[in-house]
Amino acid sequence: MALSITDFKVTWKGAWRDKESYKKNDVVYWRGKSYRCIEDTPMNYTISSEAMINTNSYGQYQPTIRKRSYRPDDRRYWTLLLAGNDNIET
Secondary structure: OOOOHHHOOOEEEEEOOOOOOOOOOEEEEEOOEEEEEOOOOOOEEEEEOOEEEOOOOEEEOOOEEEEEOOOOOOOOOEEEEEEOOOOOOO
């Protein structure tokens, strides 16, 4: 059985961000743990709408479409790498 160095190489991406797309072997920090991406995460799009309410008036902004990535608790795309570590570079 041959081992490839690419199986062990990871890329530290810092804190997980919902608007970013991650590739296989990217590592992120989320909720006190480090997770490794095991499959490229496709981008989802979600429609969000914001409203403004004060005592005299009510206003609503136009709905917007924004990107949303899969969270690290989705086991199809992520696996736990280290518990309680916010930076694997150290």
